Amino acid sequence: MQDNKVYRAHVLVLPYPGQGHINPMLQFSKRLASKGLKVTFAITLFISKSFNVPQLSESVQIETISDGCDEGGFAEAESVHAYLKNMEASGSKTLAEIITKHRSSSNPIGCIVYDPFLYWALDVGKKFGLVGAPFFTQPCAVNYVYYLVHRGLLKLPLMETPVSIPGLPLLELQDMPSFIYVQEQYPAYFEMLLNQFSNSDKADFALVNTFYNLEPEVVDSMSKFFPLILTIGPTIPSFYLDNREENDKDYGLNLYKLDTSICTNWLNTKPERSVVYVSFGSLTCLSNEQMKEIAWGLKQSNFYFLWAIRASEESKLPEQFVEEIGDEGLLVKWSPQLEVLSNKALGCFFSHGGWNSTIEAMSLEVPMVVMPKWTDQPMNAKFVEDIWKVGIRVRVDEEDGVVKREEIENCIREVMEGERGREIRNNSKKWRDLAIESVNEGGTTDKNIDEFVSELMN
Structure with missing residues (x-):
């Protein structure tokens, strides 16, 4: 017309x-x-x-x-x-x-x-x-x-x-x-x-x-x-x-099928700032060994976790992992990321450090643990940890190039409940305020x- x-x-x-x-x-x-x-x-x-x-x-x-x-x-x-x-x-x-x-x-x-x-x-x-x-x-x-x-x-x-x-x-x-x-x-x-x-x-x-x-x-x-x-x-x-902008709650063109209620309903049953959200984007492909270390690192942290894990990556999980975690963790193939990050139950975002994820987390005042893999992610992680001070970058084992479960557990614990985590949360609030200020009239x-x-x- x-x-x-x-x-x-x-x-x-x-x-x-x-x-x-x-x-x-x-x-x-x-x-x-x-x-x-x-x-x-x-x-x-x-x-x-x-x-x-x-x-x-x-x-x-x-x-x-x-x-x-x-x-x-x-x-x-x-x-x-x-x-x-x-x-x-x-x-x-x-x-x-x-x-x-x-x-x-x-x-x-x-x-x-x-x-x-x-x-x-x-x-x-x-x-x-x-x-x-x-x-x-x-x-x-x-x-x-x-x-x-x-x-x-x-x-x-x-x-x-x-x-x-x-x-x-x-x-x-x-x-x-x-x-x-x-x-x-x-x-x-x-x-x-x-x-x-x-x-x-x-x-x-x-x-x-x-x-x-x-x-x-x-x-x-x-x-x-x-x-x-x-x-x-x-x-x-x-x-x-x-x-x-009236009714502007999502981007509006999603290439992945989402059932937003699964994530939000689960998050709404959890205490404030008690959940670690885990997502490594739409392209990151991790080794079987790295997936196992992430899985056990999350479980050992003793925090609730929501893990957006693509279907192609599910087979890399440890045997019996899903059965063992019970209600401690929720695994989904894709998540409504903005809704998840803005939920009061969220305490930390364990991310690959892609730019969209990084700027969304900063805009929504969510502290980060960052595990960069390729393209812009390593530089984003440098700024997240050392310049903006809104998160912690995990350290890779020099012998095999894998981030170990103990490192993952310790970084999550530090952000969620450590002294450094308090500083990170204060900085996260500062950057959210500046983000809002920048887009305001x-x-x-x-x-x-x-x-x-x-x-x-x-």
Whole structure:
């Protein structure tokens, strides 16, 4: 149906087709819509056909592009490299078709906000004269390191540590993004991360899912090299921060089937601050030995725990573990993470340290125990423990590379009931207050979004 309402501007938003990329970009789209803009949110045909995709609102509408793997998505491609090439070829063509379709409407698209993993989207937008803005779903510190590597200002392999980078704390090798110190292990991903900046000189803005007070030094340092950086986070549903958006309690587009009542009903029977929530995201794959150490570490801690564990990982649990834990623990295949983190029974989040999980925990005042595995997680863990002081990073056994059950038990105990845990809880409250302040009217995030919208009107 033709939309005859005239909006202040029309923005096309293109996320990388993964849950951790879709969520923050969709939330930003809602924020733009609240400012009077129309948003077209582009998902892949595979996601559209495979999941129950809702109509979000009159102002945020879904359209589809092709990633060249319309029947099976990423699993259909023979490799990471093949998938990215397929998506560039098919995505460029179908993205142009969406822009063309709207050119003769009352609301032509004037701007493209794109995940920089899909850097080619900027080239498509510029052919149509659109304003272009990459949306970085990882923290500014991580983006800055990749940018310096791309520009040749940080030489690899790193020969000396600690590494000194303006705006960042001194970094040991294990504090760097994993692709920096194991480049050869994931060459296609590493190439994708560096390609984020291959045409960034053509962008009009750079949007980052963080808030200024969280990373002021690195934002200022990166601003010297990069187009206008706007911190527009934390991008979590309004209900959990400023509550300015009516009925905005979830992200709205979930690639996993959830029964939220299982988790919330169980949590509601537990005392305040008595439960450890455990989740390692949608991609982390752990060894059988590591899964066993986590399981027994949780049980030995003697705290209640809720563990979101994917079906592909369940077989790695120790025999009889489920029977032994009884009501002490609840295992689910997926969880409504925001509802879990905001529940009064939560005392700690045992996490892989992915950025969405980290910024959600900080925004909801939940202390963390962090076990980073790859990509941005090691640097996030460094900041969680040493800079923001909202959690503890587990230590890996140097002999076999496994985090032992005693280490897991001790870290959980320290956060839940130790002296250091009290300091962590105080810091967690401080960062939640600053997150709310940033998104409130007149806060840095709100001002940055207003600046972005204002520029689109010129």
